[in-house]
Amino acid sequence: MGAQLLFEYTCPECGSGTVRTTRVQNYKTKIKGYPFIVDEGFIGICDHCKAEHFTPKETKRWENLFYRSLKKTSGFFLFRRKTEIEWIKNLRNQRIASGTSF
C-alpha cells in the first residue's frame, strides 16, 4: 500500500505550516457523537500548528467501520439475550417439574 497523498497544502488555520498526510493508528474520533477508534486512519496534520484536517472520503470510511462494528455488537447482544431467555425458560421448567412454586 503506497502512501495516500490526500493533503499536502498550506494550512488554512495558521497560514504558514503545511498540512501533511499522516497515518494514525488507533485514531480516536467521534462518529455521530459516539466515541470510536479507527484502527488506521489517514488525516492531515499541520507541521506548524498541529491542526487536524479530514477528507470526506476518509470520514465516510470511518462511518462505515463504525456501523459495521455496531452491527457486530448488536448481533452479539441478540445472541446473548437469546441464550439468557433459553436459560430462564429451562430454569422455570425445572422448577415446575420439581413442584416448587414461586
Ligand SMILES: [Zn+2]
Ligand atoms: Zn497550521
